Amino acid sequence: MTDKCQGNGGKDIYLPEMATIKKVEPLTEMEMLFDIALDSGEELGHMPGQFAEISLPGIGEAPISISSSPTTKGMFQMGIRKVGNLTNHLHNLKPGDKVGIRGPFGTSFPVDTAMKGKDILFIAGGIGLVPLRSAIHYVLANRDDYGHVYILFGTKTPADRLYLEELEEWGSRNDITFMETVDKGDSDWKGSQGVITTLMQPATSVDPKSTVQVGMDVSGNMPGLDLVPKNTVALICGPPIMYKFVLIELKKLGVPFENVYISLERLMKCGVGKCGHCQINGLYACQDGAVMKYSDVIDVKEAI
C-alpha cells in the first residue's frame, strides 16, 4: 500500500529537502536564474513541465516551474520573477545559501510519448519561456526523436527577453526554426514587431518582399509556418490573455486540439491536491496540471 504522504521515489510530499544555490544569474531586471542542487546528491527527478515548491524558513513557499531539462545532470534550474515577499528574498540569495525544495509535482509535457516523431511547435510568451525551456532543451538533447521544431517567442519589449545567449544559439541552428517578436520595439530593435500570433502565419501567406517586419527570424527571413497540422504537437505557455488568441490561430492552421498542450498557472499552496486552493471547476491545477491537453479542458469554465 502506498503511504499518502509519500510522493515519487518514496519522498515525503510535505517535507522540504535541503538544497544549495550553486549559481545565480540575472535574466532581466525582474527575473533571476538559479542553479540549485539537492544536498542529498540525488537528481530532482522531474520531467519537462513539472514544478517544485521552493521555500525559505520563516518566509514562505511558492510553486516554481523547473526551467532546465532532466537531461542536464547534477543540478536543476528555476527562473524566478520577483513579485512579492518570498521571491524578493530569493533574489537576495547568493551561491552557497540554502533553500527547501518539495517536489517535483504536477503533470508534464508528453516528450516521450505523444510528441515523439511529431513536428513540434513551441509558443512561449514572456516568462512562459521558463517552463517551456525545459521541454525545448529536452527535445534539442534528443533531436532525432522529433520532426521539424519551431520555437516562437514573444515579449512586450526587448528588455523583457530572457535567456539571451540561448535565443541567439537557437537562431543560429539550422535544424530548428526560431522566430521572435516584441509587442513594441525600441530604436535598437531590428526584429519583428507585434503580438506572438504575428509569427503564426502559414509559410504560403508570407510575402518575402514585404517590408513590414512581421514573422521574421533572427536572420531577417520570414519563413512562416510550414506545418503538417495533424503531425504537429503544439506546446503553449504564456500570460492568460495570450492563450485565447494563440488557440484561434492554431485552429485556423488546422492543428487538432488533441495535439495542443497548455500550462496553466493558478494560485497554489500545498501543490499536492490537499488544500483546494488551485481548483478550477473540479480540476486541481496542481495535480491535473499545470500541463493539460487543451481538448481535455476546452469545456471547463475558467480554465482558459
Ligand SMILES: Cc1cc2nc3c(=O)[nH]c(=O)nc-3n(C[C@H](O)[C@H](O)[C@H](O)COP(=O)(O)OP(=O)(O)OC[C@H]3O[C@@H](n4cnc5c(N)ncnc54)[C@H](O)[C@@H]3O)c2cc1C
Ligand atoms: C505551477 C506554477 C508554476 C510557476 N512557475 C513560476 C516560475 O517558473 N517562475 C516564477 O517567477 N513564478 C512562477 N510561478 C508563480 C509564483 O509561484 C508566484 O509568483 C509566487 O508564489 C509569488 O510568491 P511571493 O511570496 O513572492 O509573492 P506574494 O507576496 O505571495 O504575492 C505577490 C503578488 O503575486 C500574486 N501571485 C502570487 N502567486 C501567484 C500566482 N500563482 N499566479 C498569479 N499571481 C500570483 C499575489 O496575488 C500578489 O498579488 C508559478 C506558479 C505556479 C502555480
Ligand code: FES
Ligand atoms: S495547491 Fe493545494 S490542492 Fe492544489
